[in-house]
Amino acid sequence: MLDISTAYAHTLSYNVRRTVYEQRKSLLERKEAFVGNEQRSNAGAPLVPGERLGEAPMMRAAVQYRYGPPSVLEVSEVGLPLPGRGEVLVRVSAASVHPGDYFVMTGEPYMVRLVFGLRRPRHGIPGMDLAGVVAAVGKDVTVLRPGDEVFGWSTAGALAEYACVPADNLVSIPANLSVADAAAVPTSAMTALQALRKIANVQPGQTVLVTGASGGVGSFAVQIAKAFGAEVTGVCSTRNVDLVRSLGADHVIDYTTTDFTRSDKRYDVILDNVEAQPLAAVRRALTPTGILIPNSGRGGHWFGPVGRIVKARVLSGFTRQQLKPFTSIGKRQDLLTLADLLTTGQVTPVIDRTYPLDDAADALSYVGAGHTRGKVVITV
Ligand SMILES: NC(=O)c1ccc[n+]([C@@H]2O[C@H](COP(=O)([O-])OP(=O)(O)OC[C@H]3O[C@@H](n4cnc5c(N)ncnc54)[C@H](OP(=O)(O)O)[C@@H]3O)[C@@H](O)[C@H]2O)c1
Numbered sequence: 001m002l003d004i005s006t007a008y009a010h011t012l013s014y015n016v017r018r019t020v021y022e023q024r025k026s027l028l029e030r031k032e033a034f035v036g037n038e039q040r041s042n043a044g045a046p047l048v049p050g051e052r053l054g055e056a057p058m059m060r061a062a063v064q065y066r067y068g069p070p071s072v073l074e075v076s077e078v079g080l081p082l083p084g085r086g087e088v089l090v091r092v093s094a095a096s097v098h099p100g101d102y103f104v105m106t107g108e109p110y111m112v113r114l115v116f117g118l119r120r121p122r123h124g125i126p127g128m129d130l131a132g133v134v135a136a137v138g139k140d141v142t143v144l145r146p147g148d149e150v151f152g153w154s155t156a157g158a159l160a161e162y163a164c165v166p167a168d169n170l171v172s173i174p175a176n177l178s179v180a181d182a183a184a185v186p187t188s189a190m191t192a193l194q195a196l197r198k199i200a201n202v203q204p205g206q207t208v209l210v211t212g213a214s215g216g217v218g219s220f221a222v223q224i225a226k227a228f229g230a231e232v233t234g235v236c237s238t239r240n241v242d243l244v245r246s247l248g249a250d251h252v253i254d255y256t257t258t259d260f261t262r263s264d265k266r267y268d269v270i271l272d273n274v275e276a277q278p279l280a281a282v283r284r285a286l287t288p289t290g291i292l293i294p295n296s297g298r299g300g301h302w303f304g305p306v307g308r309i310v311k312a313r314v315l316s317g318f319t320r321q322q323l324k325p326f327t328s329i330g331k332r333q334d335l336l337t338l339a340d341l342l343t344t345g346q347v348t349p350v351i352d353r354t355y356p357l358d359d360a361a362d363a364l365s366y367v368g369a370g371h372t373r374g375k376v377v378i379t380v
Contacts, residue, residue, distance in 0.1 A: 061160030062360035063124045067107025070361035070368070073126070081156070081164040083138035088167050090150065092380045093132040094183035095158040097360075098216050099297055101126050102368040109304030125157025126364070127378070130165070131173060131182035141167045149173045151182035153330045159360050161380055171335045174343040181342075184349040184375035188216035189338050191295070191328035192224050192271075199324050200269040200291045204229025209260065209285065212273030213249065214240035217295065219350045219374045221271050222247040227346040233267070235260055235274075240373055243350065261285050271295060275305075279312060283321055291322045298370075350374025 058077040066072055083089045105126050107113050116122055131151035134144050144150065144167050152170035154163045173182040195217075196202045208225040212218040213234030225232045226248040234249035237256055244252045253260050261281040268290050272282055275296035286292055294312050299305040305325075312323040341347040352373040355363040357380045367376050 059161040060357065061125050061157065062127075062357060064105060064121055064126065065124060066120050067105070067113070069106065070365045073105070073361040073364065075358050075360065078125070078160070080162055083136060083141075083164045085139045086141060086166055086168070087138040087164045088134050088141055088144050088150075088170065089136040089138075090130060090132045090154075090163050090165050090170070091135040092130050092158060092161060092163050093179040094380060095127045095130045095378045096184045096186075096188075096375050097127055097159075097363055097367050097378065098129070098187055098375075099367060099370070100187065101128065102364055103297065103304070105364055106368075108301055109299060109306075110302050111304065111306070123156050125160050125163075126360070127158030128153045128155070129183055129186040129188075130154055130158040130163055131179040132163075132380075134170075135162065137167070138164075143167055144170060149179070151179075151185060152332075152335060153186045159357060159378060159380075161357075168332050169330060169335075171332065171339055174339050176345070177342055177349075180351060180354060180377045180379065181349045184216075184351055184377055185220075185338060185342070186330070186335060187328065188375060189220040189224075189347070189349075190330065190334045191217050192221035193334050193338060194328050194331075195271050195293050195295060195326065196221060196224055196228060196269070199293055199326050200271070202228045202230050202269055205231065206268040207231045207233070207266075208269045208271070209233045209235065209267040210249075210271045210273065211235040211255075211260075211276070212296075213244045213247070213252075214373050215273060216372060216375050218271075218273050219243075219247055220347060221273070222249050223347045224341065225269075227341055230269075233260070233265075243373060247350070266290070269293070275308065279308070279315070279323070283319075283323075286321050289320050289322075291324060294323065294325045351377055353377070354379055 057080045059080045061078050062073050062075050064072045103112050104116050134146050134148040150170040151173050154165045202225055208230040210218050210221045213222050214236040222232055222234050232249045233251040234244035235253045235255050236244045238254050241252050241254055261277050261284055266287045267285055268287055270292045273295045275294055297305055309325040312325050316323040354377045357378055360378055363376050363378050
């Protein structure tokens with residue numbers, strides 16, 4: 001039998017949930033509330049523990065109120081963001097996480113705090129890459145409409161039921177792709193694409209070596225380099241040899257038995273996603289005018305890879321080899337190029353593991369360990 005206080009609590013809880021549901025439903029049904037309205041976006045507003053944004057509808061999200069290990073993440077209710085001018089509200093179906101999300105969550109290397117908040121994370125919701133359905137559009141958005149299935153990158157958190165995203169950061173999901181596959185693409189594939197095309201300008205017939213070929217960036221890089229007509233060598237561990245070969249690599253080197261820097265083979269381009277060997281050793285595997293892209297974000301507690309980047313840039317002035325560390329940038333045109341490669345089947349995302357939103361901390365732990373095979377996806 002239900003006692004009176006339990007019944008009251010149940011009724012109260014039901015009423016609160018009902019109110020939140022009604023608010024959210026009416027907000028989403030009245031999409032015109034956003035279109036043509038001067039309402040400002042609260043996307044990216046700092047999160048305060050326990051904060052409720054007035055009468056705003058709520059959503060579930062993975063949130064962190066301080067930097068730290070994955071245990072700082074909790075899944076709780078926060079205010080639904082409202083799309084501002086040029087933004088859309090995406091109902092997130094799936095998101096993916098990568099090492100950069102791990103660095104931002106931990107606040108290490110410490111220099112990431114200069115960008116994401118000195119004392120605590122400014123946005124509080126981790127993740128960038130997402131796929132889902134446009135729920136509402138803000139003012140001046142003409143390219144997208146509610147109901148469109150899109151993927152792209154958010155600048156204010158992706159591990160949530162909803163995310164406000166600049167319309168320019170989103171493109172349509174190719175018909176042959178699932179939302180989970182689409183969510184796996186943006187940052188890792190754009191990094192691979194920009195490294196191989198913009199930085200190295202890979203041409204048909206060139207020899208390209210990719211380290212970390214089994215990882216998020218590497219698994220895309222192998223396929224993109226093949227699509228560009230290169231002869232591709234992937235470096236990975238024994239358990240990933242078959243995977244990397246299945247991605248189209250012409251040659252696979254198992255780093256547990258063979259050190260590619262000690263062979264006689266020379267490469268036109270090396271995309272080094274791991275930087276396990278010293279720069280001087282990797283340069284020995286380059287042709288005299290070859291291009292090396294050192295691309296590991298890992299490093300010291302304070303400055304991460306900055307020391308290695310500076311060293312590579314300085315050294316580049318004294319050799320005909322080109323040492324070109326770079327930072328990937330989200331670009332709509334690159335996402336459209338990737339959408340074409342995905343549509344034609346030249347590139348297919350590799351999904352390692354899928355976690356529900358409630359297990360976002362486990363997903364980030366796994367990514368932080370550095371042994372991902374392809375991508376880690378979170379379904380919302
Ligand atoms: N420049 C930029 O703007 C930019 C953008 C995105 C990412 N990044 C950086 O790119 C790097 C790679 O990112 P990711 O997402 O691909 O990482 P990831 O998904 O964690 O993949 C790393 C892969 O490397 C493999 N690996 C480990 N040690 C290796 C070795 N000695 N030789 C060859 N493979 C090895 C791992 O598998 P096993 O351990 O099983 O071998 C894993 O599959 C990260 O350091 C990230 O910070 C840079």
